Amino acid sequence: MSEVPQNLRYTSDHEWVRLEDDGSVVVGITDHAQEALGELVYVEAPEAGQEYGKGDACVVVESVKAASDVYAPISGECSESNGALADEPERVNQSPYEDGWLVRLIPSDPAEMEELMDADAYAQFLIDSDG
Amino acid sequence: MVDFGGWDMPLHYGSQIDEHHAVRSDTGIFDVSHMTVVDVAGPDASAYLRRLLANDVAKLAAPGKGLYGCMLNDSGGIVDDLITYRLTDGAYRVVVNAATRAADLAWMNDVATAFDASVTERPDAIMLAIQGPRAVELAVPLLPPSLRQEVAALEPFGCAEADGIFVARTGYTGEDGFEIILGEDAGLRLWDAAVEAGAAPCGLGARDTLRLEAGLCLYGQDMDTTKSPLVSGLGWTVAWEPSDRDFVGRGALEGEKKAGIPVKWVGLILDDRGIMRHGQRVVTSAGDGIVTSGGFSPTIQRSIALARVPGDAAGVCQVEIRNALRDARIVRPTFVRNGEILVEQDSD
Numbered sequence: 001m002s003e004v005p006q007n008l009r010y011t012s013d014h015e016w017v018r019l020e021d022d023g024s025v026v027v028g029i030t031d032h033a034q035e036a037l038g039e040l041v042y043v044e045a046p047e048a049g050q051e052y053g054k055g056d057a058c059v060v061v062e063s064v065k066a067a068s069d070v071y072a073p074i075s076g077e078c079s080e081s082n083g084a085l086a087d088e089p090e091r092v093n094q095s096p097y098e099d100g101w102l103v104r105l106i107p108s109d110p111a112e113m114e115e116l117m118d119a120d121a122y123a124q125f126l127i128d129s130d131g
Numbered sequence: 132m133v134d135f136g137g138w139d140m141p142l143h144y145g146s147q148i149d150e151h152h153a154v155r156s157d158t159g160i161f162d163v164s165h166m167t168v169v170d171v172a173g174p175d176a177s178a179y180l181r182r183l184l185a186n187d188v189a190k191l192a193a194p195g196k197g198l199y200g201c202m203l204n205d206s207g208g209i210v211d212d213l214i215t216y217r218l219t220d221g222a223y224r225v226v227v228n229a230a231t232r233a234a235d236l237a238w239m240n241d242v243a244t245a246f247d248a249s250v251t252e253r254p255d256a257i258m259l260a261i262q263g264p265r266a267v268e269l270a271v272p273l274l275p276p277s278l279r280q281e282v283a284a285l286e287p288f289g290c291a292e293a294d295g296i297f298v299a300r301t302g303y304t305g306e307d308g309f310e311i312i313l314g315e316d317a318g319l320r321l322w323d324a325a326v327e328a329g330a331a332p333c334g335l336g337a338r339d340t341l342r343l344e345a346g347l348c349l350y351g352q353d354m355d356t357t358k359s360p361l362v363s364g365l366g367w368t369v370a371w372e373p374s375d376r377d378f379v380g381r382g383a384l385e386g387e388k389k390a391g392i393p394v395k396w397v398g399l400i401l402d403d404r405g406i407m408r409h410g411q412r413v414v415t416s417a418g419d420g421i422v423t424s425g426g427f428s429p430t431i432q433r434s435i436a437l438a439r440v441p442g443d444a445a446g447v448c449q450v451e452i453r454n455a456l457r458d459a460r461i462v463r464p465t466f467v468r469n470g471e472i473l474v475e476q477d478s479d
Binding site for chain 1: 143146148404408426427434453
């Protein structure tokens with residue numbers, strides 16, 4: 001069973017979102033997602049200043065198997081991305097919720113956070129979608 | 132686990148990348164029992180295989196040797212790539228791919244109707260590949276005493292058989308090692324003994340990145356029934372001499388050769404960031420080509436690919452990765468062999 005921290009919000013595409021004290025949000029992919037993707041070998045993260053609507057592809061993660069898009073869970077502007085992943089994409093596998101974070105966004109509509117799943121709902125979603 | 136040609140097979144046993152490195156630096160073991168083993172015997176066995184295959188089994192001057200090559204259709208397209216071993220004077224063992232099993236067997240039986248030769252699949256055979264710079268010293272002591280001396284002395288593509296255990300000094304990784312065909316019980320015992328002796332269990336994922344680095348073709352990706360060996364980097368496996376050997380597809384290949392081969396099969400190394408994948412467009416000064424296999428090279432730590440490009444293409448090129456053109460270079464399609472990186476890593 002994959003790890004689902006209580007303090008995060010989740011999407012059905014297996015992204016997680018963490019609201020920071022300064023109002024920004026940090027985005028990554030869940031433990032379930034990194035497990036399904038396999039070992040990551042490349043992460044293409046956006047430049048600061050890029051703007052995304054909710055659901056826009058904002059990061060590309062490539063594993064030993066395939067390339068996958070990561071979608072912006074809420075709309076906003078990228079303020080930074082995780083530069084350490086350029087040389088160590090495996091951090092996403094090793095620490096999907098901490099060292100393996102992908103991008104930080106400045107939300108354009110913080111209320112969109114409320115539309116995301118909480119940890120219990122996402123854990124249930126994983127159970128329900130386990131084919 | 133993934134479905135591969137109807138077989139449930141592990142992509143990895145934990146870490147595909149660790150498994151890859153184990154084979155380059157030490158020893159890995161692969162369960163490749165999905166491969167289809169076919170025995171060919173009878174008075175016409177040799178004549179039949181000389182008709183069936185584009186390479187010439189007459190090169191196997193004595194039993195105990197193997198030969199890589201292609202089985203073609205009448206149009207010169209590749210039905211499959213395979214290794215043929217000569218077991219005795221009138222008996223051969225052919226190892227073909229799993230995904231092509233049904234088509235291969237149908238074609239082999241079809242061509243066999245004109246010959247006094249039997250074509251017998253060995254569906255119960257277990258096949259293990261033990262590969263890596265330490266594979267030989269690890270594997271030899273695990274084999275029956277009756278085989279050890281002979282197996283330790285095998286040349287590349289040499290083979291030996293005793294007590295129902297067949298061993299060939301072949302592989303699909305670019306490293307030294309053996310491919311071993313044996314019964315189920317003996318296979319399970321050998322697997323456990325090899326792992327106990329330090330061989331890392333390796334899945335399909337590492338098998339693919341290892342063969343990609345070694346520049347070895349994968350059927351279905353780098354070639355198929357619409358591609359001849361001449362456009363798949365496999366022209367060297369076509370035995371044109373003797374000129375009167377009428378192998379299946381010969382006429383088509385001769386026509387193709389006479390008309391001029393417009394494309395060639397090359398390696399690509401990506402200088403930009405990103406990962407090249409099967410099917411991506413290659414832009415060269417001589418026109419467009421296509422990536423046939425691509426991925427991340429754990430040994431070189433960047434993306435490499437195999438590609439079919441215009442015959443005049445050389446030097447720098449670009450690969451279209453997810454709607455962006457990325458800089459790459461055309462290189463010889465052998466990136467890593469016996470643990471050594473063979474391509475220039477830096478462009479300038």
